[in-house]
Amino acid sequence: MHFQWYPGHMTKAKRMMQENIKLIDLVIELVDARIPVSSRNPDIDELGKNKARLILLNKSDLAEEKQNDAWAEYFKEKGFSVVKVNSKRGGGIKSIQGVIQEACKEKIERDRKRGILNRPVRAMVVGIPNVGKSTFINALAGKACAKTGNKPGVTKGKQWIRLNKNVELLDTPGILWPKFEDQTVGLRLAFIGSIKDEILNTEELAMEMITFLTEKYPGVLEEKYSIEISEDSYECLRRIAESRHCLVKGNELDTNKAAILLIDDFRSGKLGRITLEFPEDYE
Known part of the structure; x- marks a missing residue:
């Protein structure tokens, strides 16, 4: 499969980040726990250098726990703070405030020495x-997300959300798209739904x-669909169609369905907790 990528908004988002980054103490970066490297934009490391960094392994409930731990270790070794979260259900959210303070303790200490007390961390x-x-x-702001309005020196239209007296969030400064020269990255992003399904060949993706x-999680397909695995992935897809009564007119198997x-x-x-890439792929 070949993935085309036309991120027209990329330049705009990047420019916006560059303008905002000087106001910021901490960059909180969300990645998908199933593909922690493929779901990052490499520019963020460049844009966020000299800032405290926090990586959130989001959707960690969908990824294998053992691999979540391995990825947390991988990023910690690179100097990031890391929290496993599941934003939908609120998992891990409570611990974030403490981690933010910990990640920014050098900044807080510097402020204290200059006599600046209780200035909130800006993230x-x-x-x-x-x-x-x-x-x-x-999930982090909850219902009480009071927007603190425009601050001096902050371009109009940018909204700061005051989480509490210790932390302010810059309300999303644009979205960065991943850059991929490597088609495997494109494939992983397609698996998790970050590339529009309409432009994909679903049968090829499923194969x-x-x-x-079959290679990394043997037994999962047999158990879920009560099929025997074939070395031919199209044949496997036919067996899933048969097992799940995916049929078109004339009782032909509907492999697309x-x-x-x-x-x-x-x-x-529903297939269980599955991670699509592993730290050893990047070492």
Whole structure:
């Protein structure tokens, strides 16, 4: 499969981040726990250098716990603070305030030495599309997300959300798209739904998923769909269609419907907790 990528908004989002970054103490970056590297934009490291950094492994309930821990370790070794979260259900959200203070303790200490007390930490939340950024901001801010209006030196239209007396969030400064020269990254983003399904060949995507699961998570497909695995991924797709009575007129097997079913089952966690890339892929 070949993935085309035309991120017209990329330059605008990047410019916006560059303007805002000087107002910021901490960059909070959301990634999808199933593909923590493929769901990052590499520019963020460049834009956020010299800032405190916090990586949130979001949707961690859909990824394998052992791999979540391995990824947390991987990022900590690179100097990031890391929290596993599940923004939809609020998992991990409570611990974030403490981690923010810890990540910014050097800044807080510097302020204290200059006699600046109780200045809130200013954080910017970044992440690629479909990684759960708005859900996270809402979960963290809760219903009481008082916008503190325009501050001196802050361009009009930018909104600061005061979480509490210690933390202010810059309400999303634009979204960065991942850049991928590597088609594997495109494939992983397609699996989790970050690339519009309309532009994908669903059957090909499902066949790639079957190949991956057969190798990395043997037994998952047999158990879920009560099928025997074949070395031919298209044959596997036919067996899923048969097992799930995906038929078109004339009782022909509807492999496209089976492909949609398989991808949906993966995305919603019905195949179990599955991680699509591993730290050792990047070492």
